[in-house]
Amino acid sequence: MGDHAAIGNPQRRTILKAAVATGILQIAAPFVTKAYGEEPIKFGLDNPLTGTYAELGKNEQIGCELAIEQINAKGGILGRPVQLVVEDSTSADTGTAVQKARKLIARDKVDFLLGNVNSAMALAIGQVSNELRTLHIVTGGHTDAVTGTDCHWNVFRVCNTTRMETNSVARLLFEKYGKKWFFITPDYAFGHTLQQGFEASLKTYGGTGVGAALAPLGTSDYSPYLIKAQAANPDVVLFLTAGDDAVNSLKQAVQFGLDKRFHIAGAQQELEVLEGLPPNARIGTWVFEWYWNQPNVPHVAEFVAVIKKRAGRVPTARHWFGYVAVWTVALVANQEKTLDAVKLAKALEGFKLPPEVGLMPDTPFYRAGDHQLMPNLYVGHAVEKGSAPEDLFHVDSVVKGSEAALPVSQTGCTMKWS
Structure with a gap:
């Protein structure tokens, strides 16, 4: 796949120092003194900070950082402070992502691995974390194989599978907009499995795929497609x-006038993309994995306020992915009173997120058998302008992840505990 991601220094590396977050959560000072005399527990984040997916990766990092600070404010993990060590995987160089994963685990001695936005990288670093027996939370790589054919006992995933996304919206598209579909697909694992999911739905409903165009990651000119x-x-x-590719493709689609002739749609959509589009290109039917404007859901307003204070903007699904990934590990480690990867992985099977972390109408849980989080999915349509400057999506329906997901028996996952 194409790579225009090598912008800046690919060796970029940052460390979030173990520090108490002012004004988020308060704890007794004597406990802080004791905890900060202990060896820190390290999370390693292997995610894109440059290239097509840079903004998505950086927002996941912000979510991780917030969780780290809140956890430290509550006494850390097992009474020890927590640090985040961050490496730039780039957006498209899988070899770099693998190298960084090995560096984080073998040299930096991180206790847990997080990442990646890029599905191919999520698969590749999942192999590394499995080889090195490190608990690994995939934050934002969606391709089905992560918790399907390439599943591992040590790998869990926060974001949805591509099949969950396509299943949640396909019937609506078929019944409301028509049965002949054309695909503009990024030419790597994420795009391939999204298209396969939609094609499976077409087969189920008796529709027709009338063609597809495979575009390299990092494409700037979509006119041929x-x-x-x-x-x-x-x-x-x-x-x-997705990412910058989604901005470029949708912007050019409107310039071509495709939206005047055909319905524009897809599966996964992101607030980062809608914000990057001109108002007239904020169109179409999509799936959000988390949305900030949920007025009747407990704790969401508090989360939005904290992210706005920290980042100067409302949170996106990417902030939530990073936040959930870190809190998942902290909660289960403090519950089980261990850092042992196998014991924690066993305890995470069926593990439910508390409302202040789940931040959605139903209770997200990690499904035993494939280690996939089962959250809600938000199906709706993009809007030029909503109730607030960053309210650019209207949620039409909320779908339970457990209803959109394939049964474990159909995912191809065979979990091997070794």
């Missing part, structure tokens, strides 16, 4: 792109 989509004369053009 848009011309191909236009010639296919579909009912729906499905944009499976």
Whole structure:
């Protein structure tokens, strides 16, 4: 796949010092003194800080940092302070991501691994973490194989599978907008499995795929693919792109006038993308994995306020991914009173997130058998302008993850505890 991600220094590395977050949570000072005399527990984040997915990776990092600070404010993990060690995987160089994962585990001696946004990288570093027997939470890599055919006992995932995303929206698209679909697909694991999921839905509902265009990661000119989509004369053009690629492809689709002839849609959509688009390109039917405007859900307003104070903006699903990943480990480690990866992995099977971490109507839980989080999915449509400057998505329905997901028996996951 193409790589325009080598911008800046790929060796970029930052460490979040173990520090108490002022104004978030308060604890007794004597406990802080005791905890900070202990060897810190380290989380290693292997995520893109440059390239197509840089903004997504950085927002996941902000979510991780907030969780780290809150955990330290509550006494750390097992009475020890917590640190975050961050490496830039780049957005498209899987070899670099693997190298950084090995460095984090073998040299920096992190206790837990987090990442990656890029699905191919999530798969690759999952192999590394499994080899080195390190508990690993995949934050934002969606391809099905992470908790499917390439599942590992030590790997858990916060974000949805691509099949969960396609299943949650496919029937609506078929029944409301038509049965002939064309795909604009990023040419790597994430895009491939999204397209496969939609094609499975077409088969189920009796629809037709009228063509597909595979675009390299980091494509700037989508005109050849848009011309191909236009010639296919579909009912729906499905944009499976993400990050900067989604901004470029959707912006150019509107310039071509595709939205005047066909319904624009997809599966995963992100607030970062909608914010990057001109208002007239904020169109289409999509799936959000978490949304900040949930007025009747406990603790969401507090989370939004803390992120806004910290980052100067409302949180996105990426902030939530990072936040949930770190808190998941802290909660289960303090519950089980151990850092042993196998014991923690066993305890995470069926583990439920508390409301202040789950931040959604139903209770997210990690499914035993494939280690996939079962959250809510938010199906709706993009809007030019909502109730607030960053309210750019209208939630039409909320789908339970357990209803959108394939049964474990159909995921291809065979868990080996060795």
